[in-house]
Amino acid sequence: MQLPYDFPRASVQPLIRPWIPKWRLEDLALWGGPPAFPEPLHVGRPNIPDRRRFFERLEDILDRRWLTNNGLYVQEFERKVAAMLGVKHCVAVCNATVGLQVAAQALGLEGEVILPSFTFVATAHALRWLGLTPVFCDIQPDTLTLDPDRIEELITPRTSGIVGVHVYGSVCDVDRLEALAAHHKLSLMYDAAHAFRCSREGRMVGGNGQAEVFSFHATKVLGTFEGGAVTTNDDEVDRKLRRAISFGLNREDEVVAIGTNAKMPEVSAAMGLTALESLDEWLAINRSNYAAYREKLEEIPGVSIIPFDGPESRNYQYVIIRVDEERAGLSRDTLVEALRAENVLARRYFYPPCHLMKPYRPSASGEPATLPVTERVSSQVAALPTGTAVGPSEIQQVCQLIRLCVEHGREIGERILLRNRVPALPTA
Numbered sequence: 001m002q003l004p005y006d007f008p009r010a011s012v013q014p015l016i017r018p019w020i021p022k023w024r025l026e027d028l029a030l031w032g033g034p035p036a037f038p039e040p041l042h043v044g045r046p047n048i049p050d051r052r053r054f055f056e057r058l059e060d061i062l063d064r065r066w067l068t069n070n071g072l073y074v075q076e077f078e079r080k081v082a083a084m085l086g087v088k089h090c091v092a093v094c095n096a097t098v099g100l101q102v103a104a105q106a107l108g109l110e111g112e113v114i115l116p117s118f119t120f121v122a123t124a125h126a127l128r129w130l131g132l133t134p135v136f137c138d139i140q141p142d143t144l145t146l147d148p149d150r151i152e153e154l155i156t157p158r159t160s161g162i163v164g165v166h167v168y169g170s171v172c173d174v175d176r177l178e179a180l181a182a183h184h185k186l187s188l189m190y191d192a193a194h195a196f197r198c199s200r201e202g203r204m205v206g207g208n209g210q211a212e213v214f215s216f217h218a219t220k221v222l223g224t225f226e227g228g229a230v231t232t233n234d235d236e237v238d239r240k241l242r243r244a245i246s247f248g249l250n251r252e253d254e255v256v257a258i259g260t261n262a263k264m265p266e267v268s269a270a271m272g273l274t275a276l277e278s279l280d281e282w283l284a285i286n287r288s289n290y291a292a293y294r295e296k297l298e299e300i301p302g303v304s305i306i307p308f309d310g311p312e313s314r315n316y317q318y319v320i321i322r323v324d325e326e327r328a329g330l331s332r333d334t335l336v337e338a339l340r341a342e343n344v345l346a347r348r349y350f351y352p353p354c355h356l357m358k359p360y361r362p363s364a365s366g367e368p369a370t371l372p373v374t375e376r377v378s379s380q381v382a383a384l385p386t387g388t389a390v391g392p393s394e395i396q397q398v399c400q401l402i403r404l405c406v407e408h409g410r411e412i413g414e415r416i417l418l419r420n421r422v423p424a425l426p427t428a
């Protein structure tokens with residue numbers, strides 16, 4: 001396979017790291033030896049765009065002394081994102097968490113809101129912070145997104161809306177959610193933090209529901225240090241969003257609604273515009289990283305990579321594996337522990353699911369939510385390092401480590417148990 005690594009710009013070349021080959025159980029750093037990688041391999045290491053272009057923009061911002069409040073760079077960034085996604089309006093914001101809040105407010109959400117538990121906790125926090133009650137719904141086992149068949153049983157007279165999450169860039173069943181929302185007169189919006197430049201049936205994410213919320217956090221495929229955007233085709237929602245992100249002010253500087261400060265500063269927009277210029281290269285690297293992982297992992301029993309097949313546009317922001325403990329002989333947690341010892345900082349993403357986190361666990365008297373698919377998937381998944389800081393030789397080594405762990409799965413499990421056992425007190 002031809003890998004697109006012959007870029008002239010240093011910024012898109014992966015770091016070349018020396019690594020220690022490991023072939024035997026005894027080589028594993030779990031037992032105290034040196035890690036395979038002398039330096040950590042991170043999930044979500046930021047992609048850095050052309051810094052000369054970024055500094056030029058930054059100089060211009062400083063020369064103009066227009067640092068924030070809907071500046072020229074924010075306006076250009078919003079135009080370019082809207083055009084790229086084929087959506088009428090894009091409102092740049094300071095981050096996606098606050099973006100979710102202003103979107104929820106613009107849609108008039110109140111009372112209970114249905115959302116998946118299998119998401120980053122920010123989705124739930126954003127709603128709870130507004131005084132809304134998150135009602136967690138299970139996911140489909142194949143797409144890992146909201147299960148439309150499980151939604152109606154959760155609707156009560158207090159339900160006002162549905163928030164879908166395009167987990168790992170796997171786009172929700174937007175048609176069925178749309179139909180459900182329309183039938184029950186509910187609002188519908190999406191957390192699209194994972195889905196920048198992902199499509200469903202050829203349509204880019206951005207125009208689904210009444211609003212979609214993107215994250216441009218440094219760890220996402222397109223980073224603006226901190227940042228995000230809310231996109232919508234609805235003029236009224238756009239008007240409310242623009243008001244909300246700037247203290248509830250209208251164009252005449254009258255306060256006409258409760259607002260907050262969710263503005264994206266110019267420096268972030270400059271970073272975003274520069275990143276957009278490298279985005280196609282980054283997506284190509286992510287795609288070949290994904291293909292390299294898939295090829296190597298295919299041969300390992302019990303470990304599978306979440307498939308992204310077919311003609312849709314994907315960002316491959318995350319490489320997610322599922323560990324079937326029965327077949328692999330070791331659990332996801334043990335595998336992650338072994339990889340982390342080797343400086344492969346794999347992450348349990350998402351674990352635990354939101355409904356089992358302390359602030360969202362039902363009170364002692366309440367019925368605990370049972371979300372069997374969510375709980376099973378959450379115990380099996382792990383994110384592996386990808387992005388422009390990772391190249392084919394590292395991927396080969398990461399996969400070799402996984403293979404080694406699976407080959408000795410049961411033995412590793414037993415040795416960890418022994419190691420963690422508290423030594424018995426000496427008897428006199």
Ligand SMILES: *Cc1c(COP(=O)(O)O)cnc(C)c1O
Pocket residue numbers: 095096097098119120122123165191193194214215216217227228
């Ligand atoms: C990253 C992320 C967020 C939060 O984005 P911020 O821009 O960091 O606030 C929300 N939801 C999901 C699914 C995310 O991955």
